[in-house]
Amino acid sequence: MQRRIFIKRLVLSAALATAGLTATVPVLGADTIKVGILHSLSGTMAISETVLKDTALMAIEEINAKGGVMGKKLEVVVVDPASNWPLFAEKARQLITQDKVAVVFGCWTSVSRKSVLPVFEELNGLLFYPVQYEGEELSKNVFYTGAAPNQQAIPALEYLMSKEGGGAKRFVLLGTDYVYPRTTNKILRAFLKSKGIKDSDIDEKYTPFGHSDYQTIVADVKKFAAGGKTAVISTINGDSNVPFYKELGNQGLKATDVPVVAFSVGEEELRGVDTKPLVGHLAAWNYFMSLKNPTNDVFKKEWADYAKAKKLPGADKPLTNDPMEATYIGIHMWKQAVEKAKSTDTDKVVAAMAGQTFKAPSGFTAKMDEKNHHLHKPVFIGEVQANGQFNVVWKTPGPVRAQPWSPFIEGNDKKKDEPEKK
Amino acid sequence: MLMRALSMRRAVAAVILALTTLLPCLAARAMSPELIHELAFGENDAKIKALGALVAADDPKALPLLQALVDGEVQTAGNRQVLLVKGDNATDAVTGAVVAPLPESRDDVVINNRVRREIAGAIAALKLAAPDRAVRLAGVKALQGGADEDMLPAVKHALAKESDAEIRGLLELTRATIQLGSSDRATRIAAIRALAVSNDVSTKTLLLVVLGKKGDAWAEPDGDIRAEAEKSLRSVEGRLSTGEMVGRVFSGLSLGSVLLLAALGLAITYGLMGVINMAHGELIMVGAYATYFVQNLFRSYAPAAFDWYLVAALPAAFAASALIGMVMERTVIRFLYGRPLETLLATWGISLILIQAVRTLFGAQNVQVENPVWMSGGITVFANSVLPYSRIVIIGFAAAVLTMVWLLLTRTRLGLFVRGVTQNRQMAAALGVPTSRVDTFAFGLGSGIAGLAGCALSQLGNVGPDLGQSYIVDSFMVVVLGGVGQLAGTVYAGLGLGIANKFLEAWSGVVLAKIAVLVFIIVFIQKRPQGLFALKGRMAEG
Numbered sequence: 024m025q026r027r028i029f030i031k032r033l034v035l036s037a038a039l040a041t042a043g044l045t046a047t048v049p050v051l052g053a054d055t056i057k058v059g060i061l062h063s064l065s066g067t068m069a070i071s072e073t074v075l076k077d078t079a080l081m082a083i084e085e086i087n088a089k090g091g092v093m094g095k096k097l098e099v100v101v102v103d104p105a106s107n108w109p110l111f112a113e114k115a116r117q118l119i120t121q122d123k124v125a126v127v128f129g130c131w132t133s134v135s136r137k138s139v140l141p142v143f144e145e146l147n148g149l150l151f152y153p154v155q156y157e158g159e160e161l162s163k164n165v166f167y168t169g170a171a172p173n174q175q176a177i178p179a180l181e182y183l184m185s186k187e188g189g190g191a192k193r194f195v196l197l198g199t200d201y202v203y204p205r206t207t208n209k210i211l212r213a214f215l216k217s218k219g220i221k222d223s224d225i226d227e228k229y230t231p232f233g234h235s236d237y238q239t240i241v242a243d244v245k246k247f248a249a250g251g252k253t254a255v256i257s258t259i260n261g262d263s264n265v266p267f268y269k270e271l272g273n274q275g276l277k278a279t280d281v282p283v284v285a286f287s288v289g290e291e292e293l294r295g296v297d298t299k300p301l302v303g304h305l306a307a308w309n310y311f312m313s314l315k316n317p318t319n320d321v322f323k324k325e326w327a328d329y330a331k332a333k334k335l336p337g338a339d340k341p342l343t344n345d346p347m348e349a350t351y352i353g354i355h356m357w358k359q360a361v362e363k364a365k366s367t368d369t370d371k372v373v374a375a376m377a378g379q380t381f382k383a384p385s386g387f388t389a390k391m392d393e394k395n396h397h398l399h400k401p402v403f404i405g406e407v408q409a410n411g412q413f414n415v416v417w418k419t420p421g422p423v424r425a426q427p428w429s430p431f432i433e434g435n436d437k438k439k440d441e442p443e444k445k
Numbered sequence: 446m447l448m449r450a451l452s453m454r455r456a457v458a459a460v461i462l463a464l465t466t467l468l469p470c471l472a473a474r475a476m477s478p479e480l481i482h483e484l485a486f487g488e489n490d491a492k493i494k495a496l497g498a499l500v501a502a503d504d505p506k507a508l509p510l511l512q513a514l515v516d517g518e519v520q521t522a523g524n525r526q527v528l529l530v531k532g533d534n535a536t537d538a539v540t541g542a543v544v545a546p547l548p549e550s551r552d553d554v555v556i557n558n559r560v561r562r563e564i565a566g567a568i569a570a571l572k573l574a575a576p577d578r579a580v581r582l583a584g585v586k587a588l589q590g591g592a593d594e595d596m597l598p599a600v601k602h603a604l605a606k607e608s609d610a611e612i613r614g615l616l617e618l619t620r621a622t623i624q625l626g627s628s629d630r631a632t633r634i635a636a637i638r639a640l641a642v643s644n645d646v647s648t649k650t651l652l653l654v655v656l657g658k659k660g661d662a663w664a665e666p667d668g669d670i671r672a673e674a675e676k677s678l679r680s681v682e683g684r685l686s687t688g689e690m691v692g693r694v695f696s697g698l699s700l701g702s703v704l705l706l707a708a709l710g711l712a713i714t715y716g717l718m719g720v721i722n723m724a725h726g727e728l729i730m731v732g733a734y735a736t737y738f739v740q741n742l743f744r745s746y747a748p749a750a751f752d753w754y755l756v757a758a759l760p761a762a763f764a765a766s767a768l769i770g771m772v773m774e775r776t777v778i779r780f781l782y783g784r785p786l787e788t789l790l791a792t793w794g795i796s797l798i799l800i801q802a803v804r805t806l807f808g809a810q811n812v813q814v815e816n817p818v819w820m821s822g823g824i825t826v827f828a829n830s831v832l833p834y835s836r837i838v839i840i841g842f843a844a845a846v847l848t849m850v851w852l853l854l855t856r857t858r859l860g861l862f863v864r865g866v867t868q869n870r871q872m873a874a875a876l877g878v879p880t881s882r883v884d885t886f887a888f889g890l891g892s893g894i895a896g897l898a899g900c901a902l903s904q905l906g907n908v909g910p911d912l913g914q915s916y917i918v919d920s921f922m923v924v925v926l927g928g929v930g931q932l933a934g935t936v937y938a939g940l941g942l943g944i945a946n947k948f949l950e951a952w953s954g955v956v957l958a959k960i961a962v963l964v965f966i967i968v969f970i971q972k973r974p975q976g977l978f979a980l981k982g983r984m985a986e987g
Contacts, residue, residue: 064809064810065804065809065810065909065910065911066911067911069809069810069811069909070810070811070907073809073810103809187557187559188558188559189558189559189562200956228954229954229955230955230956231955231956231959233915234955235905235906235907235915236696236700236703236905236906238692238696238699238700238836238947239693239696239947239950239951239955240955242689242692242693242696242830243951245646245829246689246829248646249646249647249649249650249685249829250650250653251650251653262811262907262909265811265907266905266906266907269816269835269905270833272821272822273821273822273831273833273834273835273836274823274831274833275822275823275825275831278558278561279558279561279562279565282558294813297815297816297821300821300822302517302561303557303558303561336808336810406557406558408517408555409516409517414553414555414557416555416557
């Protein structure tokens with residue numbers, strides 16, 4: 024009984040809060056194009072998603088300063104779905120039907136994307152999704168600017184099993200309990216099996232969203248590691264990462280003994296964690312702030328200036344990360360596609376998106392695949408440094424084409440590499 | 446493990462070389478510019494080769510350079526210059542001369558885990574021959590479980606020279622791990638027997654290798670050796686599982702103390718006063734934000750004393766939450782005594798207001814509360830169980846708060862009044878107790894304790910506007926399970942739930958453990974609505 028009340032209360036408070044936060048940037052004359060931003064600005068995912076909202080605002084400001092899209096200014100509608108998955112669907116519907124936005128940039132967790140997907144398909148909206156995810160999905164209405172498993176998870180495992188990566192023989196698959204970690208781990212388990220790793224050498228563990236007590240987990244990892252060279256594959260999402268990494272540091276689990284490679288931890292998540300005990304733990308991404316190239320220098324400077332001008336929290340130490348880069352690429356590619364299609368109509372923009380290229384801060388030219396709605400991206404593996412930055416220890420020679428249908432899941436070979444037309 | 450072993454072997458073989466030849470000219474050549482250049486500019490394979498050569502010279506002068514590499518304090522300038530950079534000061538790694546001003550364009554020398562492991566081995570090997578006992582001890586500890594046959598002479602040499610009992614013991618264990626791979630049967634059996642006293646996790650790994658299978662055949666064909674290894678493994682595992690059990694009980698105690706802290710305030714406001722305070726979680730949150738606020742004050746105005754900000758944060762957190770609690774009681778709750786449903790709704794509303802107020806003031810994102818340095822790290826009880834200081838401190842803190850509350854309620858005049866008022870309001874009033882003021886104070890006390898809990902929790906988890914919501918369910922669970930109106934019940938329920946949860950987690954995983962605990966409590970409350978401990982007498986019915 025009590026529990027039900029709490030849940031209701033949670034939903035209500037979230038709704039109340041978001042009602043207050045919904046804000047529309049002042050209308051700049053009637054001739055504008057509306058775009059929606061759908062990121063959690065409160066709750067467990069706010070740690071990761073808030074900066075994506077700011078990145079999107081920055082990119083849109085940049086576009087507007089250069090004359091907008093087809094001569095029209097972009098008008099932003101920001102909503103806060105508050106890390107509440109059903110609320111994501113409600114807010115998406117509101118953006119498309121009430122605010123009549125041409126495109127939505129948003130979502131982080133796969134559960135939120137799964138929740139809005141039917142809305143976008145029903146109303147023929149357009150969503151740009153900027154985060155690495157588990158694949159197994161291809162919708163006409165979504166462009167995936169983050170990595171598919173073969174652009175992040177699989178290369179990371181190959182690295183860990185290599186001589187440079189420490190030659191891991193046993194694996195702990197540790198994640199938050201929802202669709203992305205479960206599916207990714209299913210793919211990784213199949214991949215490891217194909218490499219001759221036995222089931223007894225794989226330990227799969229899940230924790231709920233917002234979990235904060237990682238004592239048992241870390242102790243269990245230690246115990247498991249006694250059986251041979253072990254690596255931890257972490258798909259923990261949101262603010263749980265802070266207590267997890269704190270516990271790792273406190274219990275003295277060193278990267279030289281048991282490296283932890285994370286798929287959802289970037290520069291932003293490590294802000295506020297003492298990274299000295301974490302030196303050497305890894306992350307796999309398609310972009311790191313520490314990459315040295317002219318495009319990245321411009322991107323970092325633009326972000327630092329924007330953060331300072333808007334007095335964003337943490338502006339004294341501006342950080343960029345992979346999903347921010349993916350957001351940035353997505354917005355610019357959408358602009359290019361709209362200008363090519365000379366229309367914001369979803370079907371026309373979708374057609375124009377195929378084959379779009381953009382010089383990305385990763386130093387490579389990202390290309391939207393002609394068919395499968397995913398980007399061709401390079402893969403980097405970085406080690407955490409004492410200053411909270413990542414030092415790239417491995418990378419692919421060039422961009423990799425995404426495989427949304429992982430070959431390691433049975434039956435995927437029969438699936439088409441492009442969305443079913445509706 | 447293998448990698449580490451290899452590096453150790455190389456490093457220690459090098460040390461032996463140096464020890465036996467003892468050539469002064471070698472030492473003079475130790476820090477050759479070529480090697481340093483390789484270390485700074487070479488590929489990983491070249492780096493590792495250079496490391497071996499550097500250690501071969503057995504020059505303790507190499508230690509600062511290696512340590513600097515690990516700490517990321519080595520930089521390169523141009524094509525040749527290698528610098529040791531500490532803050533704004535730099536010295537040339539080859540000449541040792543101070544470099545000022547710093548060259549404009551410098552690159553960090555970056556190493557990966559593989560190189561880091563090799564360097565750790567090299568450092569350990571160099572330390573083995575150091576004159577300082579502490580340094581030697583650190584070296585031999587680093588060698589634990591990472592030894593190989595080539596290191597045997599070095600370890601024997603160190604054993605012959607070593608007089609310190611602790612280091613000798615560790616060296617003997619190291620010797621045993623090396624002799625595990627010996628070709629002599631008797632030596633192997635002796636080594637396996639010696640390993641039975643080891644506390645190190647890596648020993649288990651080594652013994653498992655002896656017992657492992659290659660394809661269908663045993664890796665170790667000799668049945669006697671396998672039997673000995675089995676025996677030693679059992680003894681090591683026995684000790685390791687004791688350590689594990691200690692760790693598990695400790696983490697249960699730690700979770701229990703967190704639950705206890707969160708629930709203690711509620712035990713007063715709900716347990717003693719009967720107010721269903723849905724804003725209890727938010728009072729915890731206010732305490733955590735007060736801690737954050739004090740932390741920021743210290744950072745701005747007294748950075749030197751930053752490590753002790755918690756001492757100032759405790760009273761601040763207590764005062765902030767107590768004040769809000771007292772205002773709540775004066776303005777809202779007192780008009781609703783005896784109407785639980787309205788109290789529930791009103792306090793729920795207050796909780797929403799508090800959450801939104803914090804969002805407006807501090808932003809919706811989590812804020813960072815840093816652990817003071819003395820709360821980072823932990824003590825090693827067994828090789829496989831580390832008890833983090835932060836958790837030890839919080840267990841101690843929970844005990845201290847509990848003691849204080851107990852003393853306050855049983856030994857002071859205010860406590861007497863509170864108990865009197867809650868047991869029989871009319872009679873207390875008739876005896877001249879200012880009941881309404883006592884109510885305010887009691888509610889303030891409960892709220893203040895919630896603030897203290899917030900201060901403690903800020904050291905473990907995330908601090909955000911939603912912090913309270915993750916604890917309020919647990920708090921009510923503990924109080925209801927323990928029995929309303931009983932401090933002792935809250936204590937037993939808090940610790941009991943903590944330990945039960947941790948053991949369930951180990952057995953069934955985190956998600957199922959949480960479900961199991963909830964189901965258990967639902968069933969328990971059905972069977973025994975009054976909780977673990979029920980008050981006897983008239984109060985129980987009223």
